[in-house]
Each structure stands twice: as C-alpha cells, then as structure tokens.
Amino acid sequence: MTAPTLPGLAPDATTEPTPAPAVPPASGSRAARLALPMSRQVLTEMAAEYGVCLRPVTLRRTDLHTGQTEVIDLPCGSTREDKCEPCAKRARRLRQTQIREGWHRTDEPAPAPDPATDAQRELILLRAHLEFARDEAQRAAQFDQVPGIDHAIAEVEEAIAAEGLRGQVAPPHDDDDSDGARRKRSTKRRQDAPDLPRKKVERRTLGKVYTAPDGTEHRPSMWLSLTLDSYGRVRPDGTPVDPDSYDYRRAAWDAVHFARLLDRFWQNLRRCAGWNVQYAGCVEPQRRLAPHAHFAIRGTIPRAVLRQVAAATYHQVWWPPADEPVYSLDRLPLWDNDRGEWVDPDTAQPLPSWADALDLIDPDPDAEPVHVVRFGRQVHAEGVTPGTVHADRTIGYITKYITKSAADCHKTDTDRQRDHLDRLWHQLRVTPCNERCANWLLYGIQPKKAHGRLQAGRCKGKVHQRATLGIGGRRILVSRDWSGKTLADHRADARAWVRNLLGITTGADGSDPAGPDQPTAYAWEMARPDDPDIPPLQHRLLRALSQRAQWKAALLAARDRAATAAPTTVDHPTS
Numbered sequence: 001m002t003a004p005t006l007p008g009l010a011p012d013a014t015t016e017p018t019p020a021p022a023v024p025p026a027s028g029s030r031a032a033r034l035a036l037p038m039s040r041q042v043l044t045e046m047a048a049e050y051g052v053c054l055r056p057v058t059l060r061r062t063d064l065h066t067g068q069t070e071v072i073d074l075p076c077g078s079t080r081e082d083k084c085e086p087c088a089k090r091a092r093r094l095r096q097t098q099i100r101e102g103w104h105r106t107d108e109p110a111p112a113p114d115p116a117t118d119a120q121r122e123l124i125l126l127r128a129h130l131e132f133a134r135d136e137a138q139r140a141a142q143f144d145q146v147p148g149i150d151h152a153i154a155e156v157e158e159a160i161a162a163e164g165l166r167g168q169v170a171p172p173h174d175d176d177d178s179d180g181a182r183r184k185r186s187t188k189r190r191q192d193a194p195d196l197p198r199k200k201v202e203r204r205t206l207g208k209v210y211t212a213p214d215g216t217e218h219r220p221s222m223w224l225s226l227t228l229d230s231y232g233r234v235r236p237d238g239t240p241v242d243p244d245s246y247d248y249r250r251a252a253w254d255a256v257h258f259a260r261l262l263d264r265f266w267q268n269l270r271r272c273a274g275w276n277v278q279y280a281g282c283v284e285p286q287r288r289l290a291p292h293a294h295f296a297i298r299g300t301i302p303r304a305v306l307r308q309v310a311a312a313t314y315h316q317v318w319w320p321p322a323d324e325p326v327y328s329l330d331r332l333p334l335w336d337n338d339r340g341e342w343v344d345p346d347t348a349q350p351l352p353s354w355a356d357a358l359d360l361i362d363p364d365p366d367a368e369p370v371h372v373v374r375f376g377r378q379v380h381a382e383g384v385t386p387g388t389v390h391a392d393r394t395i396g397y398i399t400k401y402i403t404k405s406a407a408d409c410h411k412t413d414t415d416r417q418r419d420h421l422d423r424l425w426h427q428l429r430v431t432p433c434n435e436r437c438a439n440w441l442l443y444g445i446q447p448k449k450a451h452g453r454l455q456a457g458r459c460k461g462k463v464h465q466r467a468t469l470g471i472g473g474r475r476i477l478v479s480r481d482w483s484g485k486t487l488a489d490h491r492a493d494a495r496a497w498v499r500n501l502l503g504i505t506t507g508a509d510g511s512d513p514a515g516p517d518q519p520t521a522y523a524w525e526m527a528r529p530d531d532p533d534i535p536p537l538q539h540r541l542l543r544a545l546s547q548r549a550q551w552k553a554a555l556l557a558a559r560d561r562a563a564t565a566a567p568t569t570v571d572h573p574t575s
Helices: 030-035 039-049 085-103 118-139 143-163 173-177 248-256 258-273 303-312 354-359 389-398 415-429 438-443 487-502 537-565
Strands: 057-063 069-074 221-228 279-285 291-297 314-317 334-336 341-343 371-384 476-478 522-526
Touching (some): 039 085, 085 279, 085 389, 085 476, 085 487, 118 143, 221 258, 248 258, 258 279, 279 389, 291 389, 303 371, 371 389, 487 537
Antiparallel strands (some): 057 522, 221 371, 279 291, 279 476, 314 371, 334 341
C-alpha cells in the first residue's frame, strides 16, 4: 500500500510536519498558574546553590554562665547527594583537596614521633614492674593477688593514655582466657598463583626522582584502576548476554570481600616495590555492577610490576562450605528457647555451631577455602605529572561518584538493566557477610554468637542493601601517610584561609580569641522540630541563605582586594 501523494509534490518527495507555534496559556488560567515557579522550590534551589545545608541538625546551646539559650543549625554532613546535595558537594571538594595535597608531595608527610617525656617513661617502668609482679604471683600460685595486680595494671594503662602515649603497651590478660584459641591458617601461597619477589620495605613514602638531560628534576606519580574478574559476557550496557549462565553467586561473594582483596594488594605491592607506597582512591561499581577501584599513587611503579602484583594477589575466605543452601526462605530453621539454639524444622536436631563447623575444616589437610577472590586481567596504570590539567581531571574522575550510592552510579533505564540489578541484589541478600550473619542459617550452620532474633535473608549488614551492591565498607580509601592530615585538619585549613583573607583575627589554634574572662562553657542538647522555640525550616533556610550570600560577597571582595594588591602572590584555596 503506497502512501498518498500531496498535491503539487512528487510521489517520492517527503515532508516534515511544521510544529505549530506554542500558544501561551491564557492569563489567570490553571495552566498559567502551574507555569509559575514555586517559591519554596526556588528557596531550596538557591540554598543549594549557596551551599546551605537542606537538612540541618538543630541543637539548643545554653551558656552555663549567663543561662542564655539559642537554637543553632549545624550541617547534617551527609556524603550522599540524594540526601543533602550541598553537604555532599562539600565533602567531595574536601576529598579532592585531600587527594591533591598528598599526591605529589616532595617531603614526608608524617614526621617522626616526639621523644617520650620522663613522666611517660616512669609510667612504662611502673607497668613493667606490675607485669613482673603478676608473673611472680602466678609462678608462686598466689592467685589471690592476681586480681589486685590486674586492677593496678588497668589504672596504670589509663594513666599512660592520659599522659599522651598512643596505643596499648601490651594486650590485656583477659584475652588469654577467651573462648577458643585463635585459628591459624597456613601462609603458604597457592599453587595456582604466581610468586612475588619480596624486598625489605624502606621507611619512605616518596617515589623516584627523575633527572632530565637539562638537569631539571621531576617526581611524577600515577593513577591506577583495578577490576574484578569476569562472570560472563556482557553487553555494552553492562547486562549479561546470557543471564542464566552469568555467575551471580561469585559476583556477590567477590563484592562482599573486595575490600580484603584491596588490602592484600597494597601489602603485596609494598613488599614487591620495597617502599611504603601511599594511595588515595575510591571504590565504585562498574556498569556491569561489579566493584572496581581508582587510586592515586604517590610516586611511580613500573606497569609490569603492578600487573604482576595484581595477578598474584588473592584473598581466601576460610568459612564453612556454602555452595548450596540447605534451607530456603520459606522453610527456615527454628529457634528452640529451651536449648538456646537453632534446630532443624523437621527433625528438631540442633544445627552445627560455628565452632563445630570450623573444627571440621581445620584438621583436614585437603580442605579448600569456601571462596577465593582475585582481580581481573584489566589493570590500567598511567603516569601523571603534577600541576597539569590531566592531574586535575584525574582527581575529578577518581571522585566522580563518591556522592552517589553504589546503585545510583549508573542509571538503569531498561528492563534488562533492572533485571540484572535485581538478580545481583537477590543473590547478595542470601550471601553471608561475616561470621555472625543470619544467612548462615540457610546453609545449615548456626552463626557465631547466635540468638533468636536472627532472620535469614534479612541481615542488617550494609552489603545486603540494594543501595550498596555488596560494597559495605568504606568507599573512600586513603592510606595513613597520604597527606599527613585528617579531614578535620583540611577543614581547619580552609577556615583559616578564609579568616586570613577576610582579616579575622584567630587564636593560636584557629579559633576565636578568648575574652578577658574565663572561656565560655556551653551545654548542648538536641532540639525537636516540634519544640515551640524552633522556627519552621523555611525560616531557618532563609536566614542561612542570607548569611551565606553575605559571606560570599565579603569573600569575593576580599579576593579582589588581595588580587589587586599582590596579583602574583595570592594563594587560592584548594577546596
């Protein structure tokens, strides 16, 4: 059947219909009213634009000297933009500052500890005398004196911590009587994993310095991407070609233990490279929803070494067998109140305890771990020169998704993508996350420290949530000697820069100068939204918006004055 021919046109000619011009709605009509912007929505958008927290935490502060009480809104501090976009963006900028300050350092960030004072040394000596006295009392079978000595040891430990020493001098003696001895596994490497050379790790965090032919020195760094292995062929949209053959079980187990695999990688890399490699990065899901990680590395390491370490790194999970579930979600073990343990729903026989299940594995020389996590073959490493546009772009790429939940990093627009997400999540729901996970009941084993409130398939661990996709731990991973500062230190630096630019005098610690009298003491308490002295949220947002606008105007004016006075010496903030 041929299409009709319009008069005056050839039979093969095609025409595009001309859209009719939009007719504005009549004044006063419902359509005209709906076209007007909502005032509250405009307030929310402007508050977010100026960095005002949209979900402030309301506290009531009382001056203990004068008795005056005032209501103060503090930022919620959320790192998720679906909860509070301004706070999440602020957290992202702070992480970018942390990565930038530690990436291309030319000096060691962590100075050597201060020498111990005489008072600290005296406390350590007193602790040693008490330990000697406790050992002598046990040797002489004077067990009635041990509790008193233990009490004195506890007091000395508290004094040592109060004196400013870090950590514990020695582990507590109560650990000697803990339930069950610590289980040990062989440290022999697997036969299917390549060996790694091992060097003595030097106490340095800086990479190699390269000298150019003209005599200039360069200290480049790197960024690294690590991925997990394949679970089946996938399409460009991340969905499996054949969902029935896609290994969702291994994908779930790998996601749960991915953090441990990363820890093993950095241990192996430091032993292989021979120096204390520092890193800062983020864990996020790929389009196929498997976690992978992007890291900024201080210094350079040969790409062949990085690939060798990734191929030789693995993490073994020594848990009881969990290949096939023994029970289903509609047929679960029952809790016996009289016995205080879980029993089979048909035979009423108690399930093996966690210790009994592990006792079956320990004496078996041919026992295999329940799961082994490995990296995939795709290891991307690239050199980065400090102070370049590429370095700034890489920092933005590393922190691209840190304000989103794992499930929101990639949009699920098709039914195939939604089905893939559902399959992975349903597998994560029944995957054990630790020794105390309620999902062990599905595999016929009582979890460690079992109780009657456990619900298989409804463990409250973060790895089982749909929003995490198995990434239950920290998604931001920063080594200890990266920048030499905590996030609180970076926040203090930003505040000090603003105060210095505005000409605000601060104390030695960066706080407001104290008055002539004694420092003000405050009492804080949470305020409820329905308290009579708490204004509506819109009133508080309006006040915060005005304050932010005034701060921004003052800051811009101060920066203009500083740029006019000394245009070559203005140090702009990194956050």
